[in-house]
Amino acid sequence: MISYTTQAEAWPVNRKASLTISRPEPEFRIEGLNVYAGEKHILKNINLEIPRNKITVLLGPSGCGKTTLLKSMNRLTDLYSELKVSGHIFIENDDILNGTKNIPGIRQKMGLLSQKPFPLPVSIYKNVAYGIRLKGIKNKQLLDYNVEKKLREVGLWEEVKDRLHDSPERLSIGQQQRLCLARGLAVKPSIILADEPTSALDPVSSKIIENLFRDLKRHYTIILVTHVLRQAQRLADHVVFMNYGEIIEQGHPRDLFREPKTPQLKEYLVDGN
C-alpha cells in the first residue's frame, strides 16, 4: 500500500525532472516544517530544497533554529519531549516525518558530525566498525578493509594505524572529530549533517575539516550549520540565512554576500565581518 502511493507520487516528479533536465532533483525537500518547544515557535513554516552534492550552509546567529532544523532532518528531534515537529521532509520522495518508518534506516542515510566529537566508548577500530556491524557485516577482512578506507578518507589512517585498538580518548579533539566523521561515512550515507563541526577545534584542525568537506562534496550532500560567516564564505555552494526560526534569505553565496536583500542579512554581514 505504502509503496504503491510512493510510486504514484513519484511519477509527476520524475516527469517534471525529465522536462527540466538542467536542474537535478534535490536531496532533501522540506515543506511547511514547524517546530514548537512548548509555547515557543522555534521553526516557522520552513520550505527548503537542499541541492545534491553541494555544501549547503545554514547560517545565522545562535539560537535561530539552525541546529533544530538539522536535527529534524534525521529525527533526532524525537529525543526531546518538549519538541513538537510538524510538516514534511522528503528524501527521495519518502516523507520521513510522517507514518511509521524505519528510523534507524533513515538515519543511516546521513552521517552526523556534532559540535563536539563524541567517540563511542570502544576502540578506534570499533568506532569505525560500529555502523558497518550494525548493517550485519561480520566478515573480518571486509571490516578491516572498510575501517582502513574510511580512516584514509578523513586522513587519519597514518596517525592511528599503530593504535587502532586503543581508546580514542588519547586522540586530539581534532582527530576525534575526524574519527567521528569516518565513523559516520562508514555507514555509507549520501548526506553529511554537520552541526558547527569546527567550533571546538583549533584553526589547524578546522582547516583540515574544511578541506575534507571540499573533497567529500563530490560524493556526498553536505549540510553545514555554522554561525561563522567566513566559514560560510569559504565553503558554501548554497547559503540559507536564518533568523528567529525563519529562512530570511537563500541563494548562491556570491549573490547573497555581495548583494543582501534583507536588512537582517545586511546587519549580520556587517557585524560578522
Add this chain to the structure above:
Amino acid sequence: MNRRKIIEQNIFRTLCGIASYSLIFMLGFIILIIFYKGVGSLSLEMVTKPPSGGYYFGGDGGILNAIIGSLYIAIGATLIAIIFGMPAALYINVHLVKRKKLQNAIRYFLDALWGIPSIVYGAFGFTLMLAMGLGASLLAGIITVALLITPIMIRTFDEVLSAIPMGLHEASLALGSTNTQTAFRVMLKQGFSGFITAVLLAFGRGIGDAASVLFTAGYTDLIPRNLDEPAATLPLAIFFQLSSPIPEVQERAYAAATILTIIILIISLTARTFSRKFTRTSIK
C-alpha cells in the same frame, strides 16, 4: 586578592578538609577497632568449620555456616538484582528519554523503595514466604534481599547513566542503532564503572543486612545444601554472639565482623580491577 578573600578562602578550605579527613578517619577507626577486638579470636578453625556443639557458649567450631550462607544469599540476591536492575536502569535512560515525567515518577518510587527500612522488607518477605508455602530458607532469604537491593542497584546505575552526555546518545542513534543497541552497546559500556559501583553497593548492602534475613533465611548451624533449607548469615552470627554474656563469645563476634569486612573488601577490589579492564576504552 585582598586580605578578606584570602581569610575566607582559608577558612573554607580548612572546613572542607576537616569534613573529608574526619570521614576517612572514622572509617579507619571503625575498621581498626573491629580488627583489634576480633583478631585475637580469628583462627583457621573459625573460617573452615561450622559450629560444633555449644559453640555459642564457647565451644569448638567456627562460623563457616554463616560465611557460606551469607555469600549464597548476597550473591544470589545480587544476581537477581542485576538481571532486573541493569535492563531497568538502561530502559529508564534510553527508551524513556523522551518521557521525562514517567522517568521522574519511576525514580521517585525507586527512591521511596530505597528508603524503606530493611525490617519492613523482612516482614514483607515473611508474608510472601508463607503465601508461597516456603519455610525459612535460602530461597526466601535471597528473594527478600533481592527486593531490598534491586532499587539501590537501579538508582545507583541510573544516576551514572543519566550523567552521560546527550551527544553520545545522539551519536549512537545517528549511526543507525536502535534504542536497545544504544542501551547495551554504548550506554552500558560508557557507564560500566557506574554499573560495577551499583553492583558493589547492592552486594554490600545485601551481605550486611540482618533484619531482612532474620525471619526469611532463619538460622542454622548447618551449611545449606538446597534452596529450601534455612541458612545462617554473618550479620546474625555477629548479633547472636555479641548478645552472649560470655566474653570469649563476644570476641568471636568481632572476629566475625572482621571476616565480613574482609569479604566486602575482597569483592570490592576484584570488581574494581575487573571493571578497569572493561572501561579501558570508555571516554572520561
